[in-house]
Amino acid sequence: MALLEVEQLGVRFMRRDGPPLTVVHDVSFALEAGGTLGIVGESGSGKSQTVMAMLGLLALNGRAHGHARFRGDDLLAMKPGALNRIRGDRIAMIFQDPMTSLNPFLTIERQMTESLQRHRKLTRRAARTRAIEALERVRIPDAARRIGLYPHEFSGGMRQRVLIATALMMEPDVLIADEPTTALDVTVQAQIMALLREMNRERGTAILLITHDMGVVAELCDDVMVMYAGRAVEKASATSLFNSPLHPYTVGLLGALPRLDAPGGAPLRTIAGNPPLPGSGGQGCAFAPRCAQAFERCHQETPLLRASGARERACHLPAPVARGAHA
Structure with a gap:
């Protein structure tokens, strides 16, 4: 049994002035203990809403269906009390926006030690010591003093590191990281990636990484799921996906990446047009x-996600797209 198994997960938002807005369509994936899965795609593809639904963190008008089983127990069917005992403890999440994820009225110490006191039953003093150690691991200088400060007294990158430290110190079974290094400079990003790899390899922490940065995926992930317009369009091992993408969208994503071996002055290839607005898809492939x-x-029938060897893709093309083909 997989540590985390998501099956036919869908998300829709209720509207007063129209029919429900569906933003995630029947997404399925599995994450083994010690595994690393990257979920990639453009903004609005449904990456973040998929994990927010899993953890019961959708907006009030959000509705989720399907299953999200953690160690066999369905998170979507849990009562709030049972879910709270798992969130922030056995499943931890690094949120994308540190400005809205930290309470501006509480010190960093209060926000970090709360989880340790609640889930680990540590004394306030012991929890403070452990929180300071976590801040030091993410390279926050003078952590013993800074832990008593408020979020507004930290830079954006520092606040992001606080969120990362808070998640890492709990030593969760599953770590969900939503664009964890976006606000960090290159040096600190490399240090954080090294910490994530350490947790994964030495402690067996399973990592679910949500990102648009294909370089981060190549560095950290074993497997990749590509999403477009709320649907999974390709699943593969990271090695297979980077060496020979099968879906035209994946080909386009990889083709837009800068390459060190590209001829000097060669322009980056782009994907023509714009992604559809969430929930605006009609019939056919989005x-x-x-x-x-x-x-x-392609314009009349929505392709289903089907196996193609050891991989899966949702595409009507009869044969895999050659590497480097323009999409």
Whole structure:
């Protein structure tokens, strides 16, 4: 049994002035203990809403269906009390926006030690010591003094490191990281990535990484799920996906990356057009309007995610797209 198993997870938001807005369509994936899975895609592809639904953190008008089983127990069916005992303890999350994830009215110490006192039953003094050690691990200088400060007294990058330290100090079974290094400079980003790899390899922490940075995925992840317009369009090992992407969208994503071996002055390739607005998809493949290889069936029938060898893709093309093909 997988440590975390998501099956046919869908998310929709209720609206007063119209029908429900569906933003995630029947997404499934599994994460083994000690495994690393990257979920990639453009903004609005449904990456963050997928994990927010798993943890019961959708907005009040959000509704989720399907299953998200942690050690066999369905998170979506849990009562709030039972879910609270898992969130922040056995499953920890590094949120994308440190400005809204930290309470501006509480000190960093209060916010970090609360989880340790609640879930680990530590004394306030012991929890403070452990929190300071966690801040030092993410390279926050003078941590013993800074832990008594408020969030507004930290830079954006420092606040992001506080969130990372808070998640790491709990030593969770599953760590969900939503764009964990976006606000960090390159040096600190490398240090944080090294910490995540250490947790994964030495402690067996399973990592679910949500990002648009394919370089981070290549560095950390064993497997990758590519999402577009709320659907999973390709699943593969990281090695397979980077060596030979099968879906035109994945080809486009990789083709837009800067390459050290590219001829001098060669322009980056882009994907034509724009992604659809969340919930605006009609019939057919959502990527078809931007795909140079689309044909009539693509505009009429939504492709299902099907196995292609040891991998999966949702595409009507009869054969894998050659590496480097323009999408």
